[in-house]
Amino acid sequence: MRMETIHIQRQIQHFEQRCKGAGLKVTHQRLEVYRELLGARDHPSAETLYKRLERRLPTLSLDTVYRTLATFEKLGLVHRLETAASQARYEVLHTRHHHFLCDVCGQVFDFFWPSFDTAELPSNVGEIGTVDHASVVVHGTCTACAQAQQEYDARQAESLQ
Known part of the structure; x- marks a missing residue:
């Protein structure tokens, strides 16, 4: 198994543990938002994440993406970067x-x-x-x-x- 795959699996396990520890269910939508962000290298905005996920998750709303990212930020799973244009961009916390x-x-x-x-x-x-x-x-x-x-x-x- 490649090192990158092992790293992703560890990140997903960490994600699941943090959610469960906070009393949150690991829903399919939460997991997919986290996976998409985990694989992103461009520090996407909530809108960009929504556009990337809407085909796979037709019931997903932009509001859900915003609320999910806010929850992830509170749990210390993601970092929000404010840009000059006042559009928050997100990344999974790693190194x-x-x-x-x-x-x-x-x-x-x-x-x-x-x-x-x-x-x-x-x-x-x-x-x-x-x-x-x-x-x-x-x-x-x-x-x-x-x-x-x-x-x-x-x-x-x-x-x-």
Whole structure:
């Protein structure tokens, strides 16, 4: 059995244990929303998840997806990432990482920053309150969008000559 398959099976077992521990039934809809999110690498929104699942689950509603994601977030099964456009994007919690958000195309890229993860918070943060977790969202322009803009600028410059 491939390592990825074993990892997915462990994640599903963890999901089932968390739901049962919280007194929630592991319904077919909950399981399918979690599976879809587990396999996603693009940090989908609730709307995107709904569109991906609606053919397989014709009785699923967008409201159910929103409520399910909120439940998963409370259980610590998923992480909600707020974007500049105020559209939440979701991912299954796995390894510690941070996010690069392209402000042009909206793609979210994962990156690792071990020195940030091991840095101590400033002492005055403790005076403000208790920190549950810390993560970084870096905003910028991805390489593909920057290259497309450069090509567009070059074409514009040529047409002016």
